[in-house]
Amino acid sequence: MTxxxxxxxxxxxxxxxxxxxxxxxxxxxxxxxxxxxxxQAKVTFVDIAEAASQAVCDRIAEAGHARPDFIKCDLRNIDELRQAIAATAAKHGPIRVLVNNAGNDDRHKSEDVTPEYWDDRMAVNIRHQFFAAQAVRPMMRDAGGGSIINFGSITWLVGDGDCPGYVTSKAAITGMTRALAREFGPERIRVNCVLPGWVMTERQVKLWLDEAGERQINDRQCLKDKLFPADIARMVLFLAADDSRMCASQNFIVDGGWV
Structure with missing residues (x-):
């Protein structure tokens, strides 16, 4: 299954x-x-991996869909992020949907964390989400509203113990989501958060899916099918569309019922 x-x-x-x-x-x-x-949305995305991102654009175009725009960007550089957002609006018009998906869940132990590494985890996982929301807010407001979809994780709900910096940042995203939803709501901007479970991306399968991982999925998920990126993407479509027009300040958990 995929x-x-x-x-x-x-x-x-x-x-x-x-x-x-x-x-x-x-x-x-x-x-x-x-x-x-x-x-048929007009999509621009940013990523630090140029070759992989261009390949994504090629695959989408070869499938007969409108080619998305790709802008190389290190999200730790907020000026680069702001420039990418401004370039998108200049080319296509006001951004009406922001998907704050990017993050990194590298494993680490508390005793190995330095102040520099801690700050980097915050920069990689939450800081850019705030500043992207800040940048799109005026254009969403002036266009009559929009949808901001932040990405958290179930790791903070279940208390994963192998990446405390990541878990902390993902917990903070829920707080940020609720604060921005309250502030932006009067401008008809909906702010919500998606919390994925253990999604079978190529990276996850390569690094961590072994026999013990298979047993963990079977033991902890209510639904025994594996979770795939498409399962998360379909939740994003709903939150991006007008169908979710009265959804705000919420966590939408897609984890197969992880307990």
């Missing part, structure tokens, strides 16, 4: 909508970009 379904939902309100996605060059982000292009 998480694909025979007749995925169509969201007419996404047709022609300008969307900005972070971390779209692989994994969950690649699936989000692909699904949005299938909905």
């Amino acid at each position: 998480g694909l379904i025979e007749q995925p939902a169509n969201f007419p309100s996404l047709n022609g909508k300008v969307v900005f996605v972070t971390g779209g060059g692989s994994g969950i982000g690649e699936s989000i970009v692909t699904h949005l292009c299938q909905q």
